Amino acid sequence: MKTPEELTELFRANGRKVTAQRQCIFRVLQGDMTHPSAEAVHLAATREMETISLKTVYQTLHDLAELGEISSLDLGTGMIRFDPNVDDPHHHLVCRHCGKVRDLVAAFPDLQIPNGADLGFEVGSAEIVFRGLCPECQQSTLQLST
Amino acid sequence: MKTPEELTELFRANGRKVTAQRQCIFRVLQGDMTHPSAEAVHLAATREMETISLKTVYQTLHDLAELGEISSLDLGTGMIRFDPNVDDPHHHLVCRHCGKVRDLVAAFPDLQIPNGADLGFEVGSAEIVFRGLCPECQQSTLQLST
């Protein structure tokens, strides 16, 4: 994702207006590595702007995704997660207990599909989702089993 | 997934009763490679038993998943998909246009996470999701661009 300043210009260049709400969302997303849901973005935004509406957050997130500045991920946690990291190809670690999502920056080469195994699909992308327990949730499940 | 006959025994052995509805669902799932949603299972089941309820289908699918006879997958298509193929480790091709899901039976070895990159996660599984266009949807998008 570009910086808030660059996004300001990008929005103007695309005929979108730059509002205080949108800039607030730009700032909130800036450097957020937690893959927040729309609700989480809204919560963080309200700390800067108490009156910002969830609707506006959804709209702006969709705008940003449309411009390719963030990506939206459905990782099976029940909510769409938004990822400002679009410049750095990576995969994801997902906690099956609390839904935490973390980047896994590692190249996994040769995800080549063997000839004929693609069943005629025109494959555009391959995502790897690693599921497990985050450090915090290892604690809580440890307590359960003792 | 076991055969309907074996599932019948398995259900009895687990103190569950074997009803006509459940056996109907066993038969419907048998050999289904389409990764059907609960709705799709229900639709197929009604062709054998017009009165079977969607509720019963959900219940039985959950029973089967609990017994490890099918797996439930959230692949971002908006509905949980059920997979009777639990004996054969594999990954999935997902059509981003129509939501079709197909097995990709190919071993992708060395999905080893580089040391330290796992951020302390206790990783239990790695799924690869290949997204693209199925043969049918390649046609329709071809027409759009001409």
Added chain:
DNA sequence: TTGTTTTTCAACACTGATTGTAGATAAGCC
């Protein structure tokens, strides 16, 4: 076959994330 237990059914209300609508107000920007 009888009696106990489970399952099913219909019908409905409810959840939770997300989208849609409306009109009024506010703000961006040329």
Added chain:
DNA sequence: GGCTTATCTACAATCAGTGTTGAAAAACAA
């Protein structure tokens, strides 16, 4: 300044899935 767009509030709707109820049916053990 004036045109355009965005935001707000508030509410309804969607959609997959879950929960509830009570009555009827079926399973199955004895």
